[in-house]
Amino acid sequence: MDYNSINQTLRTLRNQQRKLDVETGIQYVTTLKRSILGSSELAKVSSLIVLAKAMQYLPKSDRLFSLFDSKLFSALFGVLAKANVAPEPYKAVLVICTSFLTGSLAKNRTASMYDSLLWTICESNSIFDSLASHLSDQNVGVSSTISDFISQILYRSFQLGDASIIIHEVKCLMECHFFDSISSLPYDFKAHMDSIPSLKKSSMLILHFLINSSLKSDVFSPLTNESIISMSRMMSECGSGEGKTSTRGEQSGLHNASIQNAATADYVKIGLDTSTDLPNYIQSHFTPACALDLIYMLKSPNMTFKKNFSEHTMFADQRTYFPLMRFAIAITNQLARIDTERYPGFSLVVPYFNSDLYYSFMSCALKFWMLSKAEDDDFDRVLKLVPTLVSYCDNILRSQPYYTLNERLLKLKYSDLKKFQLKQLESDKLTYWSSSLLSFNKELNKQVLEFVRNQRFFELSKGSWVYINNPLDSRPQQGKPVYYFLTLSSNNRSLVYKEFTRKHAHRPNIDKDGAIIEFKNVTRVDYKKKNEDFSAHNLITISSRLKVSQISIYTDKGSVFDFYVDTEGKLFSWLDGLRMLMDDNSALSKDTTNQIDVLKDIRTKIQLLDLEDSQETEKLRQKPAPTFEPAELQQIASGFYFE
Incomplete structure (x- = not known):
């Protein structure tokens, strides 16, 4: 009987889905063990592969389990320690050892039943380096088996509770950077390794054992x-x-x-x-x-x-x-x-x-x-x-x-982590208080809009010079008005304007003799861009630099008041200002919207910093946040400079 005949029998068993009887199993393991311990390299490698296949067909038997002794494991670990071992025999050794550690062969369990392997591995430090280096090959089958093997070693060592074995194994794993190596594998690769969760559980058991032990004991x-x-x-x-x-x-x-x-x-x-x-x-x-x-x-x-x-x-x-x-x-x-x-x-x-x-x-x-x-x-x-x-x-x-x-x-950089910490603090507080801030956020939104609106009113109340006609058209006739001076009335309820032939150095006073458009009569405010399409892009002209837009104010009487601006600043100042005067915040410019968002963000952050923050972070995460009345939140949010 040799490994070839045993392999043929295993194929038959696989087709019949049967297991070996105890006596045959003992005979097969004894034969394969003899070849593994022998001098023939070919017989050793072939017997390793066949024994790995046979592990799933072996019955429960203490006699059979006892055949896996320190001599056998010493020979197996010798294979792992060799350089340039082919993946198949390498994996076969790991399968044999892992199957032994699962305890599926033993009929009666004892605390010391795995000693033959655990003590032998303590004498074979080099295999840990080999295991860590083979992870870099990124062979899913081999890497999964390595992970499973280490998981079983740690788990059985924890069960045995022998501190000297545990310390030796952890030292070897840290020496060869095993956990760093397995963590460094590509994410998609690790996702296919079913043994990683069990490895983490086994290593966590060892960690808890070491954390709960004292250095004052002799073994440590x-x-x-x-x-x-x-x-x-x-x-x-x-x-x-x-x-x-x-x-x-x-x-x-x-x-x-x-x-x-x-x-x-x-x-x-x-x-x-x-x-x-x-x-x-x-x-x-x-x-x-x-x-x-x-x-x-x-x-x-x-x-x-x-x-x-x-x-x-x-x-x-x-x-x-x-x-x-x-x-x-x-x-x-x-x-x-x-x-x-x-x-x-x-x-x-x-x-x-x-x-x-x-x-x-x-x-x-x-x-x-x-x-x-x-x-x-x-x-x-x-x-x-x-x-x-x-x-x-x-x-x-x-x-x-x-x-x-x-x-x-x-x-x-230290500064980068502090910025990250600040963002995390803001996020955590916002999450914790979010349910209580719903009413506050509504009030905050109103306050910010009111502030921006007052800011726009202030800008418009200063007045500005705009064009009566499109400045890109032909030159105006001599003596005819070219400009409007636009401003708001003192009560912000109407638009006041007056025609001029030229711009004045000082702000004209048109409150008494200017034309008036009541805002209560305005139905909508629109604009159109009036820039020319210059085909000669290599030519730079005065008119090509202008950003001319036409602003149209429609009233409920069917009349339309048009004027022209030559900068985007004036466009959005008047367009947003007039729309906000009409309580229309649905089509504000990007700059104004951004200003509103920034102000709301600043106010929210300041609000969160004022709120109570318990040190018991974990407890806070586990219980719902308390609720507050809107009036209470409004009170602590008052007193800002723009109110």
Whole structure:
């Protein structure tokens, strides 16, 4: 019996839709296992592929399940670690391991039933690099199987509850940037990977395990030491450390003596008091998840953060040093609780255990601290920018691929994020208060229209010179009137005009001898453009520069009063002004409409800033906004300069 005959039997079983019996299954797995552990490369690869097919036909059996031991998994992981492995055997190894981890073969379940795989993978660090690198091949089948495999590993590790296994796996995944790699896959590609939701759930279980664990326990205590070593090395590289931690002779002793030595180092430059005991501070305030984030952030080969941090410590003092440790805790917690319902851009992104994203957030925090010239008391104010940064990322991820995100964050300007924060604040408040502002908005619309109307009346009351006839026509006869001087009556109820042969240097007084058109008799106001169509576009003439329009005022007696203007400013000043005098706001010019919209927007924003804003944002989102009487809203909206 060999892999060929077994493969033939599996084809028959597939057609008959049957499974193997226990004894035959044991015989098949034993035969294939022998070939996988053997020296023949061809037999090994072929047996891998056949065993992957056989997994779905194997019955439940503890004897059969026990055949999958550490020797077999060591050989399987050896295949994954090799360079240039073909997709089919690579995927076959993942299928075998994933099927084993689903527990479909075991009849009786125990807490340690997956130890053979979980402990073996801890001895095979290189396979994580291989898994992360194969994601870039963008083979949907392989990538989905990789994602499913990691999901099962994390889930079974969480069930086992062995902290040493969990720490080792998370370290390997962060070391190879696995979650950044899978998040960087194209959106359409990830949408076809059904295993991503389960991967996020499994990794979230691990995250909660690490967040709810204490660094004071023996199994996690090495993370405290690693954090101090990474911090000391970073400060030494930046020229900020006062302890002698950078010499080669001390590096080996640092692992054993770092906790004792750290207490005497000057950690005020990372925002701690001079009397702070760093090991105790880390164990009391950090979680294992936070420690891992900080360690791998400080290990990053990207020098942006270290360069900025070094520059910062050169000019800062004890009041203005960047509180790195406090931000490290806050950023880990922020990335751990991103809600994909609120931030759908993160639905196919894993933001935790993602050292690249964490690095970008920490770099932004340092940048904002420096540019805002913050001091100790400003920590909470600057920290409020971190949730805003999440919203900013979500806004990008809704339209742009994830792989562009980190670069954009590192280039993000403080002023740009503040503008984004302001827009977000306006949007959130407007959404929260929208139901209560309906009556207020009606009143606001009336007030703004009244203000613009009074403004137009004021412009018209100054009066202006207009033409009696089209100025583009032939020259007027000598001595005949050419201009009207138009103005409003003192009570704004009529239009007053008078003919003139020439323009006067001063405003003429025509209240007593000017002709009058009562606005109560006006039915409509129209206009027509009168510019000539110049065929010779290369010629520039005086008349071609004029924007001549005819304005016609129709009365209920059938008469029409026409006059001409030669600029768009005069056109819309008179046209909009006369229409607003008639309470006709349906056909206002673009400039006037824009002015109305801008004024309404300014008034609304000022109104929203005056309204109460509770700090309990999440609670506000979950309950309906209270209602207010229109009179109450009108009262707090009064007192503006244009009323």
